[in-house]
Amino acid sequence: MNRAERRRQERAAQKAKTATYNLTKEQLDNAVKEGIKEKLAEVKEQATQDAINTAMVLLLTLPLEVLMDHYWQKSYAKRIPKFTEQVLEYYERWQNGELDMDKLKEDLWEYGGVRLEERED
Structure with a gap:
């Protein structure tokens, strides 16, 4: 096998490893929208958890500070x-x-x- 045949064979092996998909613009847009929706849902969930955690910290710490500083x-x-x-x-x-x-x-x-x-x- 000469060098040209080896290169041809390497290119064919590389093409076999790479999957190629044909999508319409609409299909591609829908796939992107779904990905964005999933990411947006994750970000909203994280923001909600952060807000809850902050509220709980404030719920406990602010009254305690007032009680310590002014009442007890x-x-x-x-x-x-x-x-x-x-x-x-x-x-x-x-x-x-x-x-x-x-x-x-x-x-x-x-x-x-x-x-x-x-x-x-």
């Missing part, structure tokens, strides 16, 4: 573990549907003087 300055070391446990217990109760969000907002308005409203942008 001398006794916070004893009181905070029980307080944190009760906050998490109420959170679990809310997750299980035992607490009503509207009732919680109403109590916040009535006793705390803070009204939380959802707004559309």
Whole structure:
């Protein structure tokens, strides 16, 4: 076998390894859209998880800081573990549907003087 035949054989082997597909523009556009939808869903899920984690950190840390700085300055070391446990217990109760969000907002308005409203942008 001479050099030209070997090169021809190598090119044929290379072509056999490479798969070639014929797609219409519409098929290609649909494939790209599906890929984008999947990636977008993953990004949305990650953003949601990040927002939930941030909210949970703020839910626990901000009230604790206020209680330590302004209310329980001398006794916070004893009181905070029980307080944190009760906050998490109420959170679990809310997750299980035992607490009503509207009732919680109403109590916040009535006793705390803070009204939380959802707004559309």
